Amino acid sequence: MGSREVLFTGLVVVFLTSTTLFILQLGDDEADNSQVDFYAAGNSPILMGDGHDHRNASDHQHGTDNIEYLSFNPLTTPGNAEVQVARSPDGNVYSYQAGWNDMHIVDVTDPYNTTVMGVYNDPNTQVLDVKYIEHDGREFIIQQNQLIDPGNADPNVGEWSDPAQVSVTLIDVTDKSNPCYVDSWYDADHPSGPHNLFTHKIDNEWYIFVANPDYEQCDSALGEACGGVTIAHLDLDTAITTLGCSSTIPLTPPGLAIFKVGEAEVAWENTRGGWIYIHDMTVQTWPGTDQNDPRYGRTFIYGSYWEAGLRIFDVSDVPHPQNSPEQYAFHVSACKAGVGNPLMCRWRAPEVGSWMEFLDMDGDGQPDSQTTGNVNGGRVSYIHYAEPFPEMVDISHLGKGDELRHYTTAAVEVLSTTEGTGILYLLDTTNYTLDDGHFQFSISLASDWEIPYAEEVCYGADCSLNPDGEEWLLFSPHNLDSAYFETNEETDASHGGGWDGRLYVSHYHAGLWVLDLETLIVTGTEG
Template identity: 65%
Template structure:
């Protein structure tokens, strides 16, 4: 029951992990790619990105490559699992209640493909703000860009028990089929104004030209910045606390470039017939400096090599927010805070970028200069910084390093390499933030 499925494991006893439950979704037979947990009104939910979209049927409301939303019916809820007994929660712990899917009519075509997503309860503190205490999913949908869905009113065992029972049973009866699994989170915003490198006035993408392996448009990862921030000291036209989103592409191969990272201001909104719609706009971008001199993979005319697939592409990233004061001096533009992005870049290693510098320089035509000024540090965490492959009698290590994830936490950055394992790195200006809770990373 655990093949191509969501699997729930109890790791309370680290020496004895116990399988509790699993969920196979008939609507997404290729299985999940990415999973995110988030609590909504004291109940845990999981959000599961399902990348397969070619076999969907829009006519019956099928979630084409959508996000499965499931409640975790844990201890303290209606479920009772037997401690230490494998499978004691099978069939009644992971409860699918609905989906989020892209609003296809608002896309411009191209390669539309859910990859990763994150979830955040609105970080603003104004109770009069219509977004106050509402929860949003932020989906990376490749050439459909960044997509925002409102999951606040998801069927809930306490807030809406009738809906929870109705939609939960509907999903369970056909193992997640859209015929009976009916609840959908509404889409409330999107962004797909990718970089325009060819200067034709259109964002570069498969449907508008200059696709270039997705350098601008294959939005692979996105996450909201962990705190509302005042950026008026660098952008006087943007007053008040702002809500930022970061987004990174994943590049298969290029004839030039390595792949873009974007900063998006998601603060503004409009009300249409009583419904809130976000109006996100680009405020800064970044790419590895001198990337305009490089290419890789099968599209690279200078040295065509299909084995270099993804070679220098960005992948996942993490945001770190730092309050600055006399003991923890500001390292950027002032304003009482610093922000940094910790970007895993496959064989290009870890790159750390300053958020304020990205915003201050915007998306200038002289991108190399602005991207260089935004760069804080980088590291290749293997083999004296040269990244040479390791020898092995048993494994093909391929490219070393090949970093797919970077996570900042309390002064340290944790780097996961596909081919060689886990590394822990530390940036010198992160050292003052080693105590627990001194910086925000989630």
């Protein structure tokens, strides 16, 4: 692991030279916004013990002085799981927030004075993810429903098997005050419902990628691991011209604008065993410009598969209404007839890369995991979110060679630890191998990071200092965003080279951390 001193310095540099604007949700009431800088005195940024109250917002006013508190909006109901921010054709900027049992639309054009414009109520299940799409002047949100906490679902609405509770839903949000249902898709192959989603255009057609983390229902006859990524085409022209809006009550059968065409799945035989399921994924068209690279112009899923690690799938040749209309029609019909059943819905995105070389914290020569020991709540092995950096980067100024590099960040989610908070990996996904014309990503570890002083922290039921089952996930990493900035001598805030890279890493109760990509690369994996 990288040394505390070097990476901590990198953090301070980022904080002191890059201002990021945030809208913070503190609780039911606003708290005193003055912050205490624990870092200047070299103290741990993680507060616990000594009478500290995790539920008291006023006990958490600390951070660095270059992140400015702007405003607080309590919304109409508490809870927030995921946010998309987009500029609308009307010129305003809106935040679309997944809020457990609803989706809020908030005007954040003036970040000091935010306004709730509309709410899409969905009391059936847990709304954990939203994605925004603008198409031909109309605006849509695609959101998932998953029944992961029956106690917080409407007790008067059906059972787990009710498709309304475990579907992907397409919502028209053009009228911010009246978001309305357009279409939905229920996948019988994944009855516990989707957990996360991602949208991406492939040859001018919108596709959605849906993580369906089934925990028990696996088809061993097919050899596929629990859950997988549903791949579906979005026919937004039909959504606009034919379906229209119907408040929150479906007036038409589902599946008229959302067409499943296949899946991405991991084979059991290609894993280490342990706890294996898809949690989340991102999608990127290869950013490199070398036309001799077999990945040039192709599109890949970067899937977070828990103890199956990072898995990369090639979706460039997905059944497509323009590129392969006959194949598209066949798979759409087969998937619809079987309601997504894998025996009938058979197109699979080929897997073209994987990485499971987790850190060996106990020094036994094997990556820590459930099957090799020292799982420690998944501190190094529960890969929860992975995201490729948006650009290939020149690291010649860092003394790392002249070839442009491609990096992917993979972070864990940690349930309960005896030590630590959870690792973030920086993976080098530049290299590849060729075998009989087929390429595979050749992935290596470039760097890793954990919150400073993490080795002094534990939490949850496994924490010997304070075994409390209610504090599961307490300081764990969750999701992240990455950003690339072109710079010059005046604006560069890192190591030079004409660019800066930032990773914005969210932790549950340990707040937001902004990391400098170049510092991570320079530090590498040195202890």
